[in-house]
Amino acid sequence: FASEQVQIAGQQPLFHDACPSESIALDDNAIISNVAFHSNKTQTWQSLEESRTSASQIRDFPWTFRPECFSNENTTEPFCVFSDQTFASGRGIFIVGTETLAYSMLEKDAFRRPEVLDRMNKYDNPSFEQHEFPGKGRGLVANKTLHRGDQIFASTPLLITDPDIYQLSTSERLALLYRGVETLPPASQASFWELMGHYDGDPVDDRINTNNFELSINGISHSGLFPEIAMMNHDCRPNAAYFWDARTMTHYVHALRDILPGEEITITYIDNEQPRAKRMKKLERNWGFRCSCSSCTAHPALTAESDSRLHQIAALLDMLNDWTPASSATPEAVELLVTLYEQERLHANLATAYKHAAEVYSSFGRKFEAIRYARLSTELSMLDKGFADEDVREMRNMSKNPEMSWSWNKRVGLSGKSGCGCARKH
Ligand SMILES: C[S@@+](CC[C@H](N)C(=O)[O-])C[C@H]1O[C@@H](n2cnc3c(N)ncnc32)[C@H](O)[C@@H]1O
Numbered sequence: 001f002a003s004e005q006v007q008i009a010g011q012q013p014l015f016h017d018a019c020p021s022e023s024i025a026l027d028d029n030a031i032i033s034n035v036a037f038h039s040n041k042t043q044t045w046q047s048l049e050e051s052r053t054s055a056s057q058i059r060d061f062p063w064t065f066r067p068e069c070f071s072n073e074n075t076t077e078p079f080c081v082f083s084d085q086t087f088a089s090g091r092g093i094f095i096v097g098t099e100t101l102a103y104s105m106l107e108k109d110a111f112r113r114p115e116v117l118d119r120m121n122k123y124d125n126p127s128f129e130q131h132e133f134p135g136k137g138r139g140l141v142a143n144k145t146l147h148r149g150d151q152i153f154a155s156t157p158l159l160i161t162d163p164d165i166y167q168l169s170t171s172e173r174l175a176l177l178y179r180g181v182e183t184l185p186p187a188s189q190a191s192f193w194e195l196m197g198h199y200d201g202d203p204v205d206d207r208i209n210t211n212n213f214e215l216s217i218n219g220i221s222h223s224g225l226f227p228e229i230a231m232m233n234h235d236c237r238p239n240a241a242y243f244w245d246a247r248t249m250t251h252y253v254h255a256l257r258d259i260l261p262g263e264e265i266t267i268t269y270i271d272n273e274q275p276r277a278k279r280m281k282k283l284e285r286n287w288g289f290r291c292s293c294s295s296c297t298a299h300p301a302l303t304a305e306s307d308s309r310l311h312q313i314a315a316l317l318d319m320l321n322d323w324t325p326a327s328s329a330t331p332e333a334v335e336l337l338v339t340l341y342e343q344e345r346l347h348a349n350l351a352t353a354y355k356h357a358a359e360v361y362s363s364f365g366r367k368f369e370a371i372r373y374a375r376l377s378t379e380l381s382m383l384d385k386g387f388a389d390e391d392v393r394e395m396r397n398m399s400k401n402p403e404m405s406w407s408w409n410k411r412v413g414l415s416g417k418s419g420c421g422c423a424r425k426h
Helices: 048-056 099-106 163-167 170-183 187-194 201-210 276-287 298-320 329-341 350-363 365-383 390-400
Strands: 036-038 068-070 079-084 093-097 128-133 137-142 151-155 159-161 213-217 220-225 242-246 250-254 265-266
Touching: 068 170, 079 099, 079 163, 079 170, 093 099, 093 163, 093 170, 099 163, 099 213, 128 265, 137 265, 163 170, 163 220, 170 187, 170 201, 201 220, 213 242, 242 365, 250 276, 276 298, 298 329, 298 350, 329 350, 350 365, 350 390, 365 390
Parallel strands: 036 068, 093 159
Antiparallel strands: 068 079, 079 093, 128 137, 151 250, 159 220, 213 220, 242 250
């Protein structure tokens, strides 16, 4: 599910500390011969000013500081901190990861064509205000009516980390993260330290683990921090959705439905199609709070009804994902799926229900219903999965020409299918 693909990352799993690092010899021909490899002794690192000076003396060097690195027998490549203070018009960014990751980021439009970021990180006239909620800390409240599709955020990350940095020992990993924070421009450093933590761990770790989002970069999951977006609290039935656009290195947040002034703007941190008990457990474990959203705190009779609907949604999805001749998928089944998602107020997930509906109608050769649902799916998928997502492309094509889609007429003539007497081959 989309919410699972790009969910807020929460506390990272705890990895065993890697073996202590050893310093490794620099290869004269290494691509980055301008990084510094260390054993576990940060006192050998250059001061920031020395590091800035040495980076500026290297021709065409893309980083503001000379990267510091650790490597040990568990790592295939050293892990380093790469920092660019000029990124996104001076907002800055640092990457803790391998050289391969950092240099692949330089290939993105966000670095190569900085003008793509002209519309990002604009916080002068926000559509929300920060508010203190008892038991939740800060949150964002709409200060005007927002309509479905209205943009709330388009933000670049202050930091990106490779999940494999847990191959380093805790002290090495933290040394790289602290160094990274120090390399940010002062305003960005301040935003980082204003973030909240939720457990008594290391202050940098706690802030990252409480506020980071999972981002897919080159098909691999990383984590990124967007301090403004991190002010949004969780709701199991959120009114806003987010997605990561790797090309522009931008995290977008949009309204999923109309939001009235005074309403809290919320996102989900988890997969909301899980039953209430599982949702609450995960939120408590990863973010340290007992969920008090309306869906979790309703009368037990109502939460049981909600869980039952979620259970039926799962069964219907299994049925609709069956494309064998034995499948009992029908238009009536997919209409029920759509209604159940609506009843559950799972607005983002409706994008998937609409996609199923478009495909089911297409599979029975019902062109105009297929187009209707493909249009609905495209609109919502763009807000939850991203403008360039494969589902968006597929639904956009279906909305223009269902007869050309892979599902067209696929179920016409299958025995036992009701509701489709009108199916015709075109
Ligand atoms: C990403 S931060 C959200 C912003 C945070 N409220 C703040 O003041 O900075 C996540 C933390 O906010 C709190 N939080 C988020 N959603 C919540 C909710 N629905 N109920 C209670 N606490 C919540 C939890 O402490 C969680 O660890």
